[in-house]
Amino acid sequence: MSNLATLREQVRQRAKCACEFCGVTEMNVGGQLTLDHFQPKSKGGENTLDNLLYCCVRCNQYKQNYWPITEEDAKLWNPREEDASTHFLEGEDGRLIPSTQTGEFTIRRLRLNRGPLVAYRQDRRKRLEESRLLNQYKDLVQVLEQLNQQLATQVTDQQELLERQRNLLRFLLRRSQE
Numbered sequence: 251m252s253n254l255a256t257l258r259e260q261v262r263q264r265a266k267c268a269c270e271f272c273g274v275t276e277m278n279v280g281g282q283l284t285l286d287h288f289q290p291k292s293k294g295g296e297n298t299l300d301n302l303l304y305c306c307v308r309c310n311q312y313k314q315n316y317w318p319i320t321e322e323d324a325k326l327w328n329p330r331e332e333d334a335s336t337h338f339l340e341g342e343d344g345r346l347i348p349s350t351q352t353g354e355f356t357i358r359r360l361r362l363n364r365g366p367l368v369a370y371r372q373d374r375r376k377r378l379e380e381s382r383l384l385n386q387y388k389d390l391v392q393v394l395e396q397l398n399q400q401l402a403t404q405v406t407d408q409q410e411l412l413e414r415q416r417n418l419l420r421f422l423l424r425r426s427q428e
Contacts, residue, residue: 265304344371
């Protein structure tokens with residue numbers, strides 16, 4: 251395996267086979283994603299693990315070779331250095347809401363609220379909620395099984411107690427008749 255192929259696989263594994271900008275996975279797109287130089291090679295970026303990102307074709311195309319030239323130029327969010335929650339919130343409708351200027355610029359530049367991504371986030375949110383509910387139901391079933399077991403034990407204990415009481419009553423009746 252060549253050095254670039256090894257580096258590509260390291261970046262891919264680090265990203266868990268998902269776009270580091272928008273989160274779509276290889277399974278979602280049906281194939282491997284692309285490598286992106288966060289600082290483009292044309293702007294002095296290198297083929298290093300720290301500068302390479304795994305991203306989908308769309309995010310890569312929308313980012314192009316953007317790199318801020320001056321301090322006043324908008325900065326693009328670097329998913330390798332900061333968590334997304336630093337710059338965005340996900341709305342109930344699946345749209346990203348910027349919480350910083352970097353977040354606002356990144357959403358606009360990469361078109362992170364494009365229709366298919368919003369639908370993807372809504373679907374992911376729905377699947378997470380379904381999974382949460384299934385886990386809740388699973389826990390509830392376990393509690394009900396435990397309660398059922400306890401109830402069965404109590405019924406057995408009550409039957410034994412009732413039999414003892416009957417025996418005691420019989421004994422007392424016989425004794426009172428003697």
